[in-house]
Amino acid sequence: MKLLQFYDRQDPERKLRVGVLEGGAVAALETAETVRGVIGSGLPPSAIRRGRSYSLDEVKLLPPLTDPEKIVCIGLNYRDHVIESNMPMPKVPVLFPKYNNCLAGHGDAIVIPREVSQCDYEAELAVVVGKTAKRVPRESAMDYVFGYTVVNDVSARDIQLNEPQWTRGKAIDGFAPAGPWIVTADELPEPGKLAISLKLNGEIMQQSSTSELIFDVPYLISFLSNTMTLRPGDIISTGTPPGVGMGRTPQVWLRPGDVVEAEIEGIGTLTNTFVAERDEISGDMEAAG
Structure with missing residues (x-):
């Protein structure tokens, strides 16, 4: 469903x-x-x-969830993405938060702030928690999954990588478009075997499978629930595969007018257009058409 x-x-x-x-x-x-x-x-x-x-x-x-208690994001969780990022292979999941201000829906325009010149895309499989989870063993972790959606973990690399922590470069308004909907877990019994891809202006930039995750869905649920109580509607965004703009030669940064399509097998395609920040921001962020 x-x-x-x-x-x-x-x-x-x-x-x-x-x-x-x-x-x-x-x-x-x-x-x-x-x-x-x-x-x-x-x-x-x-x-x-x-x-x-x-x-x-x-x-x-609209975003399929607008009021989650938590949005927990996982960094560096695909092997090839770790290599292209020139970072060491993580021994435990790398965590950072996003917040409700980051959420945007399918078709929304995403504003690139004036302060950002290195805006990047990241297609990700996101897990939606279905019931309260505390100290859940890995073997039963999938019982706590309500469903899955697509998230584009948009990132301001020039802020993220020049500060001692990632939050300000990640938690920008609109920088977690999600959708188009949530597919319930019964329709995706094997979330570790899904094709994931991203197109920029029609050109494939990311193409992989969730089988390449370093820390898979049940591991993440168990790991997180050991120290934080997961609540119904919480979002766990599981990381992005290789092909991000930062890892390319030459590097590719999102510009006003760019159209990004993030797609995951069995869920659908999340599409957003990127726009420049104006001096007067409209309250209606819906893209034309």
């Missing part, structure tokens, strides 16, 4: 709604206020009464 958040394009108030993608149309879930609420309720989305059905053209897709 594909679970998503959206608003009706004809609704002047842009009320957030929850829906499921069924046969190419979006069926609204009548009593659900947020996807996080659905996950926390423990009810399967199939048990929630359906309301109006919308065509995809009638809705604006």
Whole structure:
């Protein structure tokens, strides 16, 4: 099942709604206020009464989660990406946070701040936690997964790599576009065998498989839950494969007008356009069209 958040394009108030993608149309879930609420309720989305059905053209897709308690990101988690980054192979997962301000939806325009000249892309498989997890053994970790989505871990390398910690270069507004939806875990029983890729203006830049992860999904859930309680709706973004702009010769940085498509097998394609920061930022960050 594909679970998503959206608003009706004809609704002047842009009320957030929850829906499921069924046969190419979006069926609204009548009593659900947020996807996080659905996950926390423990009810399967199939048990929630359906309301109006919308065509995809009638809705604006939002990030499939807008209010997670935590967004935990994993750095340097593909072997070849570690090599291209010229960094030592990690012995334990490299962690950094992103926050709700970073989230953006499929089709949103992502603003490159004036301070950033080395804006990079990173296609990632993201895990959505389904129930409270504390000191979960690796062997049962998959029981705590609600589903999966695509995240583009956008990074300001000129900030990230010139400061003693990564947060300011990673947690920029809009720098974690996610979506287009969450695919429930029952539809992806083998998250460690998914093709992952990214295109920049139609050209393939990243192409790999989640089988190349150094620390796989069950390991990460167990590792994290040993010291932090994972809550329903938390996001774990598992790292990016090789091919990022920083690792290329010559290096490739995102510029205004660039279109990035991050795709993961069995989930879908997350598409965003990058734009320059203006002196007066509009409240509507939706890309034209």
